[in-house]
Amino acid sequence: QKEVEQDPGPLSVPEGAIVSLNCTYSNSAFQYFMWYRQYSRKGPELLMYTYSSGNKEDGRFTAQVDKSSKYISLFIRDSQPSDSATYLCAMRIGAGNMLTFGGGTRLMVKP
Amino acid sequence: KAGVTQTPRYLIKTRGQQVTLSCSPISGHRSVSWYQQTPGQGLQFLFEYFSETQRNKGNFPGRFSGRQFSNSRSEMNVSTLELGDSALYLCASSSPVTSGGAVSVDTQYFGPGTRLTVL
Numbered sequence: 001q002k003e004v005e006q007d008p009g010p011l012s013v014p015e016g017a018i019v020s021l022n023c024t025y026s027n028s029a030f031q032y033f034m035w036y037r038q039y040s041r042k043g044p045e046l047l048m049y050t051y052s053s054g055n056k057e058d059g060r061f062t063a064q065v066d067k068s069s070k071y072i073s074l075f076i077r078d079s080q081p082s083d084s085a086t087y088l089c090a091m092r093i094g095a096g097n098m099l100t101f102g103g104g105t106r107l108m109v110k111p
Numbered sequence: 112k113a114g115v116t117q118t119p120r121y122l123i124k125t126r127g128q129q130v131t132l133s134c135s136p137i138s139g140h141r142s143v144s145w146y147q148q149t150p151g152q153g154l155q156f157l158f159e160y161f162s163e164t165q166r167n168k169g170n171f172p173g174r175f176s177g178r179q180f181s182n183s184r185s186e187m188n189v190s191t192l193e194l195g196d197s198a199l200y201l202c203a204s205s206s207p208v209t210s211g212g213a214v215s216v217d218t219q220y221f222g223p224g225t226r227l228t229v230l
Contacts, residue, residue: 036221043115043201043221044154088154097144097205097219098167101154 003027006089006102015111019076023089023102026070030091030100033065035074038086038104047087048074079109113138115204115222123228129190132225136183136204142166143185144219145177148199157200160185192229199224 006023013019021035032051036044048063050056050072056063062075072091076083089102116135124130136143144167145157156169160179177187183204189196203219 041223043203043223046218046220049218090154096167097142097159097203098156098169099144099146099154099219100156101146103153 001026002103003100004089004091004102007105008103010106010108012108012110013079015079015081015109017079017109019079019083019107019109021074021076021087021089021105021107023072024070025072025091025100027091027093027100028067028070029093031094032092033063033072034090034099035061035063036088036090036101037083038088040085044088076107079107081109081111083107084109115202115220117200117202117222117225119225120223121226121228123230124192125230126192126194128192129188130192130227131186131188132200132202132227134185134187134202134204134222136185136202137206137220140204140206140220141183142205143179143183144203144205145185145187146201146203146221147171148201148224149197154201157187189227194229197227197229199226 004025034049035047038044053065053067060077064073086104086106088104090099118133142161144159148154159167163179174190179185201224203221205219
């Protein structure tokens with residue numbers, strides 16, 4: 001079993017929908033949680049990062065961390081076709097740069 | 112600021128050969144990390160270099176090695192290539208993010224990757 005699990009999708013939604021992307025993890029030592037977006041043939045791009053439990057909002061994006069359940073979420077409001085990409089969750093234990101990634105969820109937003 | 116650059120972007124090698132990939136970090140970034148991305152295993156951490164020293168290492172065989180130069184540019188080398196080494200190799204550079212006067216955690220910025228195909 002992988003340390004970080006993520007539904008691979010694909011997840012197909014109509015434009016304007018609210019999207020919910022999720023990851024579960026098994027290592028309770030993870031403290032920092034990130035969401036990356038990766039377009040085809042590009043490197044991942046950092047969207048959000050959160051330290052420990054709680055919510056964080058940035059524009060149309062909201063990241064939630066529930067450490068008691070070992071569950072993190074990314075919500076995208078008013079989804080756009082340009083949001084079509086693979087979304088990767090990532091986590092790390094300390095302040096170093098060794099990230100553990102989920103497998104990624106492919107999102108398709110249809111006009 | 113220019114982003115992270117990786118060269119070459121595409122590479123085709125045969126089994127048994129070795130390969131060297133190059134990464135130029137964002138100006139001012141001192142940490143460079145390498146990741147391997149495959150459809151089956153996803154993104155996996157290879158190693159991280161900071162100030163020319165390896166700071167972290169993932170669970171990969173010794174055929175995978177790297178180094179960092181005094182200008183923070185980094186190279187990774189894979190010797191005795193195997194078919195399973197075919198992957199997208201990503202480099203990420205980072206610098207601590209300050210918040211309210213306190214140094215926070217590093218934020219990693221990825222390059223476009225080098226697509227390695229082993230025949």
